[in-house]
Amino acid sequence: MSYRFTLADVAFLTAPAGIEALAAVDELALTSASYLADVDTARRLAGDRAPVLLETVLLRRKAASKVDDPERWLFTDDSLQQATPAAVARHRADRFAGRDVHDVTCSVGVDLMYTSYTARLAVGSDLDSVRVAMARHNTGLPVIRANALRPVTRNTAVLADPARRDASGRRRWQPRDFMPPLDELADVYAGRDMAVKCAPGIDPADVPWAGEIELVSLTGQVREACLWTGTLATPGVRRRASVLASTPGGWTITDAESDDCPVTAPSGWVIDPDGAVVRAGLVRHYAARHGLAQLDPRIAYLTGDTPPPGIRAFRVLEHGRYTEKALKQALARRGVGKLEILVRGLDVDPNTLRPRLRLRGPATATVVLTRIGSTPTALLCDAERTN
Numbered sequence: 314m315s316y317r318f319t320l321a322d323v324a325f326l327t328a329p330a331g332i333e334a335l336a337a338v339d340e341l342a343l344t345s346a347s348y349l350a351d352v353d354t355a356r357r358l359a360g361d362r363a364p365v366l367l368e369t370v371l372l373r374r375k376a377a378s379k380v381d382d383p384e385r386w387l388f389t390d391d392s393l394q395q396a397t398p399a400a401v402a403r404h405r406a407d408r409f410a411g412r413d414v415h416d417v418t419c420s421v422g423v424d425l426m427y428t429s430y431t432a433r434l435a436v437g438s439d440l441d442s443v444r445v446a447m448a449r450h451n452t453g454l455p456v457i458r459a460n461a462l463r464p465v466t467r468n469t470a471v472l473a474d475p476a477r478r479d480a481s482g483r484r485r486w487q488p489r490d491f492m493p494p495l496d497e498l499a500d501v502y503a504g505r506d507m508a509v510k511c512a513p514g515i516d517p518a519d520v521p522w523a524g525e526i527e528l529v530s531l532t533g534q535v536r537e538a539c540l541w542t543g544t545l546a547t548p549g550v551r552r553r554a555s556v557l558a559s560t561p562g563g564w565t566i567t568d569a570e571s572d573d574c575p576v577t578a579p580s581g582w583v584i585d586p587d588g589a590v591v592r593a594g595l596v597r598h599y600a601a602r603h604g605l606a607q608l609d610p611r612i613a614y615l616t617g618d619t620p621p622p623g624i625r626a627f628r629v630l631e632h633g634r635y636t637e638k639a640l641k642q643a644l645a646r647r648g649v650g651k652l653e654i655l656v657r658g659l660d661v662d663p664n665t666l667r668p669r670l671r672l673r674g675p676a677t678a679t680v681v682l683t684r685i686g687s688t689p690t691a692l693l694c695d696a697e698r699t700n
Contacts, residue, residue: 315390316368323446325362326369326387334359338366339384343374378559380423387447392421395476397510400557401529401536402427405472405508408545409435412506415469417461418493422448424472424510429454438465462493462501470545471507473498488519495520499542506543513538513592517552527553530589538592554589554599566595566602574600576607577616583608583627583681583692584615585655609685612658620699627679627694635659635682635691641670643693648674653696658684 325331337358341351355363372393376383379396388396397405402424410431419425419437421444429435429452437452438459439445448456459465461473475491475498488495491511498509499522509523513535517526524546527539547553550567557563574597590599591613600607605617620626631643644652650672654663659682681692 316364318365318368318387318389318443318447320443320446322365323387323443323450326365327450331362331366334362334366335369338363338370339373341370343367343371380426386421386451388421389444389447392444392447395420395474396423397427397474398531398536399423399427400531400559400561403430403561404529404555404557404563405510405539406431408508408541409470409472413469414472415466416472416474417459417464418474418476419448419456420444420474422452422454422456424474425454425456426452428472434469436466436469462497464501469505470543471502471505472510473507474510477512488515495540496522502542504543506545507541508545509540509542511538511540513589515540525550525553526593527555528589528593529555529557530587531557532559533587535588535592552593552595554587554593554595556587556589566590566598568593568595568598570598571601572597574606576610578685579608579629579632579690579692580606580616581618581629582616582620583629583694584617584620584624585627585681586613586615587624608683608690609658612683612685614657614681614683622699624699625696626699627681627692627696630678630693630695632690632692635689637666637669640680640691640693643691644670644672644678644680645674647676647678647693649676649678650674651677653677653679654682655679656682659689 338355341354343351355367359366372388373383376393378398380386380399406428409428411433413434414428414432416425416437419439422437425435425437435454437448437456440460442458445456445458475493477491513528515538520540523540523542525541529537549569552568553565555565584605586596586599590596596613600615603621605615608614608616652672656663661682679694679696681694683690
């Protein structure tokens with residue numbers, strides 16, 4: 314069970330004595346092998362303060378992907394888990410450039426901090442008094458304790474990140490189960506420009522008030538959906554996928570682009586679009602942009618003679634009707650001892666299938682198992698990074 318921080322803890326951690334004690338505990342390795350000995354050392358150094366110091370140091374070490382300078386931040390375990398990665402927070406902050414912004418669920422202030430870099434004015438609020446104190450320390454910005462459903466600012470754009478876990482730690486997926494509920498947020502801030510961070514599995518039919526739904530991935534993993542309203546939403550765009558890297562850059566695609574792409578037999582390459590593209594329903598738009606075709610109109614795998622640059626794509630070696638026996642023979646013939654198995658559209662469990670294939674040999678390959686029309690199909694490929 315994670316440590317429960319108090320206001321007294323925050324006051325200690327931000328005082329000179331606490332800062333000095335944190336520096337001392339940060340010298341400890343805190344690895345699995347050394348942890349018990351390090352805890353004893355921390356207790357000798359700090360007595361009853363040892364648990365809060367240890368928890369803070371460990372959380373800071375986990376926070377490298379969430380903030381640029383974790384060594385000065387304060388977190389709770391839950392707030393760190395929900396915090397937006399820095400690259401995603403920077404991307405979202407771009408839309409708030411030059412605006413006055415109120416982060417109404419600011420937690421410990423990660424989104425608030427990055428938003429302040431582009432906004433004209435940024436303020437935050439949260440119901441949790443400990444997080445409010447942490448956010449004030451972390452950001453140096455105005456942060457107050459307030460209920461997100463009782464507005465305390467006027468004429469600001471609104472940023473909200475409703476909690477998606479209940480007290481037991483279980484994830485919540487229904488909009489009414491978010492805290493605060495999504496529809497209540499929409500009602501309370503009707504007429505205000507708003508961005509709401511939520512789970513990437515959100516059903517657009519459940520949030521008809523959202524002008525634009527943006528799916529965001531980072532280094533190949535879908536991280537979130539963002540619901541944009543008012544003038545923050547892009548005119549003429551209902552769905553957007555934004556694909557980010559850990560370093561500045563990335564690209565975006567929307568449903569305002571053409572989705573005119575054919576359905577063809579497999580050609581030289583198979584392309585598995587980024588998960589944000591798939592979840593945003595923009596596979597055909599991505600195909601049209603890059604001159605690709607679908608293998609099947611209901612399946613997200615694409616094919617073409619030239620894959621898009623800068624992605625991991627699959628050069629087709631051979632393909633045919635999928636049966637376990639035929640796949641086993643093809644792998645044996647090529648001496649494949651290490652196999653990546655990708656599946657979409659077929660009821661095949663890669664972990665169950667792999668040992669039955671009796672892989673032997675020096676070669677490495679990828680097999681794409683899918684359905685083309687009513688035909689189960691296997692495409693044996695070499696995975697390559699395109700330039």
